[in-house]
Amino acid sequence: MEVTVEGTEITPEEFRTTDWITKVGKHVKELRDAARGDRQGRQDGNARAESGTEPGEDRKKTAAANAAYKKLGHKIAERSIASYLPRLPANDYKIIIRPKCGLALTKIPNTRLSEAVRMAAQIPWIKGQEKEVFIVNDKQGTLIFSTPDIDTVWKVTRIKSIKIEGKSYDVTAYLAPHEDSGRGVVRGIDPRLSVEELTEAFDNSRNPPILGVRKLGNSSSAVIIFKNETVPRWMYCYGVPLKCVLYKKRYEVCYRCGQLGHRSDVCISDHVRCRGCGMTAPPEDHACEPKCKLCGKGHLTADRKCKEAFRTLYTIKKRQWEAWRRMEGEERKAKDADPQTCRMEEIKERSRSRSKHRRGSRGRAGSFPRLPERQEGDLPPMTGPVKEGTSGSAVLNSGRPTSPNRKVGWGDRASQDKRDEEMLTIKEENRMLKEQLAMMSRQIEELQIAIKSSNTTPVSQPRMPQNQNIKMPEERSATPPPAKKRAKEAEKPVIEENVATVIDMKIAQLEANIEAKSTQDDEWQSWEALLCSPDPNVQRDIISQALAAAASQGIPADS
Structure with a gap:
């Protein structure tokens, strides 16, 4: 049974496929339970409104429910794009192969899939010259082919179908952009131009260096992959300036099963659900109350007018990450600084602030230290012996009064x-x-x-x-x-x-x-x-x- 829902048909090549990840099955139950609870909350709110409940309280509760739903939607969306794959060489070309017709990658061995891709691209495997890396992303339903050879890239991107166990499956292959490369969308091109012709047209001295061009289906738009992060405002194609805008990634949503993380062309689900209300096998004339799974508002999930459907660009994330690392490094340097030096600087600043309020103060950096002022007769007479262990300076300075107004004369330095x-x-x-x-x-x-x-x-x-001379008594021979x-x-x-x-x-x-x-x-x-x-x-x-x-x-x- 064919079901038609509201929305605009979008080709699979419109988005960056490396970020399309299949939603985990348990998250679907969370979405369904959250949607059921939200509908029950709306019904309870309507009942309270009819019974005379104040509208202000109802708005607050509705806003709180929408915020909770929005938070849950963000959590599910972030999990839908998480992928744990082996790390590929950083300087290799990454080619994404998207099989169509509902090919279940989990049911076919990875070695058989690799053999089918090599046979379609006519790239034999030679022992001792293993340069290519083949990875199966079963969550997203795609194949990743990594190679350092540009000729191999052209061969793989020309693949239109692969044959597995005698059955042919249509595929779409394109070059994935580099992590540090910027991406821009150019509109107004001739749909009859091929990828090779567009690459040659945009690769000129007026434009920044580019890595490749990918057409968005049969439309008049194309995605240009730049070598640097900066995206220009204008791109010249055969001498004609075309406006270039920053490519915005969106969370992937399936129009067939209504789940986040993949597109309908790779969906292998047997159940068709409404993207608005989540009803299974909905009839054409069913009463649909759409509810976005990302923001909780009354529209289809990840609709074009949904502001929460756009993801944060990698370039923006990278700038935020670099700023955070820079700030963390400055804090670490401040903590690793010598505490004695910091203490001395603090004492100097404190002494400077105190000296500003003193009147008649002057610098004494090059003068003799202050001598205590003494009048005649101030020193009390010392009596008794000097204790052992007392230094001469302590003896001379004992009893000598000090005065803060003591001034130093010109003869101090000379003497x-x-x-x-x-x-x-x-x-x-x-x-x-x-x-x-x-x-x-x-x-x-x-x-x-x-x-x-x-x-x-x-x-x-x-x-x-x-x-x-001590007089001692004389000894006698016979003394009583x-x-x-x-x-x-x-x-x-x-x-x-x-x-x-x-x-x-x-x-x-x-x-x-x-x-x-x-x-x-x-x-x-x-x-x-x-x-x-x-x-x-x-x-x-x-x-x-x-x-x-x-x-x-x-x-x-x-x-």
Whole structure:
């Protein structure tokens, strides 16, 4: 029974056949269930409208149902074009062969199909020269022939039929465009021109380089495959400019079974369904309520006026993918950057922003670091010994006040070398004092050991320092026991008194050295404060006094 439905007849060569994929059977049930649920929803909505339901709520629910249906349609359409095939050589020519008359490719061995194509194209298989690759796409119902030889391309594209088991099947063969090539549609050509004549006509210096031309059936339009991605606005054919538009791919839909993913010329289904409502074996006068499976609107699935029927072009996808990769690379570089460098840049930016709000601030990149401002008498006197492990700079800087308003004079840079020498001298003296303290500590320990040994051992004599004249009682040959006991008792206070005397002398000497250094430091700081005075008369007087003092001590003025 022949069934006629609404629509425009389109030839199989109108679309890019490498993207035509047969819809999986389980998706048909999902579409049928979704369509049945949508019809039930519309009936419920009409019933609620008759019962007095507000129209605003009905519109919202209808919009939500259409959005859900549209999402499901996109999902099914994307799955219908998914194909998992072996990877072909990137630089080979890909020829698509579409068998007609409902040839079931799944029921015929692939080797037999390859033999039939080679026999039709008169391309024998030679061992050791296997350049061609033959793939069967049973989902889409097509055959793919890949070859690097252009002569083989012409032979295969001229195939009109193949013979399998004594039966002839009509086929259509054409060259598939490259992934990185642009495609444009040119209208207004002479339908009598062949593919070879059109290729020769469009291959001229005025036009961009092309890879091939494919006619859209017997119409006056043809698809031109360009070498680059750019599609020009005009193409010249025998000197006549023809307008060229970008080729738009559409989701494939079968007019026979109503499924997405393949065309009716390769459909092998035994059931005929309405493309609008999905009714099986619909009569000619059946009441059809069309519902698009892609957008959910009231028209046939993938109709010409359906905006969701167009697929995203490969060139646009490639640009989006390149932009995404570029942005991802920039983010990766930012993350891989040295965190210490980023931290330093952040600190610099923060310091710059703070310096803008300061008044009277100036750059100090080439000047001596700030010196604390000090008035005479600010430094408290230091008393007591210096602790071991304390550096000379810590001793000199203790108790010195700092002020943020301290200004640097002109003499700071000139006297930098002299201050460095003075600091080295102070550090050396501090090291010597530490050594003396360590030696005194060892002597005290030895004295304490001697005292303990004298208390425990009555016969042995304690070791005393050589520079001390300690009077010891004379030994007698015959001394009564009480006299010896009194002599030992008299020795203890004498030894303790001598040890205390030695310790007091060492401590007094150390305090005197420290006091002398402190006084020298006070004098140096006083001179420094006077030298930093903004009054030039004061600085001149100070320099004169310093020269006079140096002359009195016999120090040359040049030093």
